[in-house]
Amino acid sequence: MKKNAIVLLVVFVFAATMVLLFGWVLPAVLQIYLHNYYIRGLTLLVIFTGVVLGKRFTWSNHIVYVIAVVTLVGMMFDTSGNPMYNKPLEWIVSPMGELQVMQDVNNYAPGEYAISDNIAILKQDGEIIELSTAWLYLYRFVQYLALYSIVGTVLGAVNRRLPERDYKLIQTVDETLPADLEQKVAAELKRREEAASAGRILPDDIQASVWKMKQDGKLIPAIKLVRMHTNLSLGEAKQYVEKL
Structure with missing residues (x-):
């Protein structure tokens, strides 16, 4: 009887966890990542910092591969960016007009989203010049490459100042017999x-x-x-x- 009660309790806890996870936690996280302009860039920065510091990467120790991966992921994952990341691009196109970077999120069904990024320039006379998204991808690639090269250089300098890890894989044993x-x-x-x-x-x-x-x-x-x-x-x- 006690065993049956334990089994039923385990099943109930598992079911409740799944309902909570898929019914509330994951949709909430997804909404945050879809509609918060800063959380994606911050997440990439935290992951990059943790990996570089955890593995002691420097420019002489494979940090270039980490920068390359994060740059490509950032270009695809955070194409629309946030207002802070888009400031340099706004300054570049300011002589032509006002920069418009938009991300359309269409929810067709529960858990089904279609996301599209758009870039355009709103001229002073009200004319809208729609640009190819390829320009936005190119700008984001260059931006992330520069950003994480700078951050990686700083973190690499920190890694060089950290004390060396002492890995004792083999312990010397005194083999002298009595x-x-x-x-x-x-x-x-x-x-x-x-x-x-x-x-x-x-x-x-x-x-x-x-x-x-x-x-x-x-x-x-x-x-x-x-x-x-x-x-x-x-x-x-x-x-x-x-x-x-």
């Missing part, structure tokens, strides 16, 4: 060496028998006899008999 353990190891190695040597030496009587077999031309029985009384391999036993 004196009594060293003596035991040395004794064991000596024992093994003596055992190996003993297994390669024939007793005198067996060696005489092997020599007699060799003289009689009985090489194979001689080799077998050597292998019976030693730990020599077949090749080693053959060489041993041939050298007698």
Whole structure:
């Protein structure tokens, strides 16, 4: 009974979380990003700053790639910009008229949006000169490239002043053995060496028998006899008999 109640509670909490997330949180965030002119640029700036400081990027350490990525994302994600970002463009077109940068957001269905950016110049006589959005993309690309190059240079200087990170991947271990353990190891190695040597030496009587077999031309029985009384391999036993 208790287990069933826990399962039902988990399902209820999960369902409530999904309803809250998709029914209120995500639409609210989407509305903020669609209609707030400053939040998109600020988000990109915060992400860029966090990445550069977190990874210690500088001009000599791949920051150019971060600048390139953020510039392209900013050009596409924040094409219309905000009044502060559009000031330089306003000054450029001021001799011709007043700059008009607009973003049309059409909500066709819940969660379905169509977004289009437009740029135009309103002349003093009321005439509207509509420009291609390509000019707005080009301006935003150059602007973000300059902006994040400057910000990246400042953050790179900060990174160079930060203390170096000390990564200790390997800890040195003192491999010196205690004196009594060293003596035991040395004794064991000596024992093994003596055992190996003993297994390669024939007793005198067996060696005489092997020599007699060799003289009689009985090489194979001689080799077998050597292998019976030693730990020599077949090749080693053959060489041993041939050298007698």
